[in-house]
Amino acid sequence: MGAYEPGMANMNRPLAKPIPRRGFVELLLGGGFLATAAAFIYPVLRYFVPPETANLGGGSVVAGKVGELKPNSGKIFPFGSRPGLLIHTASGEYLAMSAVCTHLSCTVQYRPDLNEVWCACHNGKYSVDGRNISGPPPRPLETYEVQVRGDEIFVSRRLEG
């Protein structure tokens, strides 16, 4: 019963005693097949890995225009391939942060009635500076640097350190 090995092609030939040469040939053949299989499987495995998206939000983007947002409101803007949240606070300050909830990656929104950032999926809440204050979110939202130049609001990732 056992695996059918390549050597079985000659099984009807009577074998007087085991020949080490045969084992060697089988090893060579089996090793060759394994090497070939590896040569074809390796590219396929690499192929499965999607290439890095060019821009995950490294640079500086224009999140909106001055005057576009009323005080005490917020909007979602594309920051690279992910959504960002721009908030115009009641005091007139512009704040920006990642809009991806740290719980299960839903997109959060600004709630003017609470003055908080709220995630509709599981009722997670963050303060306007991104701290997780209630509900399931385990970590604060990443906050971004905001610069107003002319009438455009630029958002960029904070430099490390």
Added chain:
Amino acid sequence: MTVFRNMINWLHERLEWDDLIKLLRKKTVPRHRLSYWYFLGGITLFLFVIQVLTGILLLLYYQPGANEAFESVQYIMTKVQFGWLIRSIHSWSANLMIFTAFSHMFSVLFLKAYRKPRELTWISGVILLVLAMGFGFSGYLLPWNTLAFFATKVGTDMAGQVPLIGHPIMIFLRGGEEVTGATLTRFFGFHVAVLPAVTTLLLLVHLLLVQRQGMSVPPKVEAEWAANPSARREIKFFPNFVLRELMAWYVGLGALGALAALFPWNLGVKADLFASAPAGIKPEWYFLFMFQTLKLVPSKVWFIDGEVLGILAFGLIGLIWLLLPFFESDRVARSKQWITGLSVFALAYVIAMSVYGYLAK
């Protein structure tokens, strides 16, 4: 090793495949000086499996649609790791598969393997070849490049030339009056769903018939064996023939990998619906003999359009080809000559016209 053996035993207690193995061991394949031709069908099957596997891989990144198709193939070729290799293998294997299928067909003709009782195997095989060409035609459009765009325009236009049913067929193929993104959507559907389903079914029928009836022995060899019974040779299907076939596949895999790595398929230029056709435009090589023939037919023959006449003639020849085994009468001596003659002529014609089409400006 014992774990493996235990697993095998566990399965065996439940499936009891001894009788199946016994059947496989009992099955034999005739062995003679021409038996190498038997491998061509198996290699075609192997290349089809490669097509299915690489096709599924391409589906991970390919996007159908006039605005995305070209860019997504470009993405596969330039950004995805080993994407160029996967696509090249798919293209090379497609072309080699058509080639081995044609070779398989002509070897069956010359070895007279289509005769009673194998008429159904022949018919299913010819239909499979037509399906393979359908795969080629529909797959060719998917990268949405200029050559593919015009090849599809011309190809579907030809279908439209057929009297009465031609125009509706063309509309069906194109998804409208013109070749547009709608055509691409349809061809994608044909290529990845309709054709694979039909081909797989028919392939199973084809293989079942081959298994049931066994390999044919060419009449010449059969006569030699009848005169000298001790010359009759057979080998076991399992494992002897299977292992030989596997070695042929292994060599085929090596050749395919080398071709794809050394001569990657190029992508061409993105199709522009409002650009002129580039000079010297030609279809894929396996359509060249028909393409060249149609170019040579005069525009009017008596009162019929040359194009229409050519297409109808090819349709008629195709039908005769499909039914070829039925023209062979039982009086072997009489009929076998003309079918072999016809096969030689057909092969010579296809090769000559392909070469002429390839070289012609």
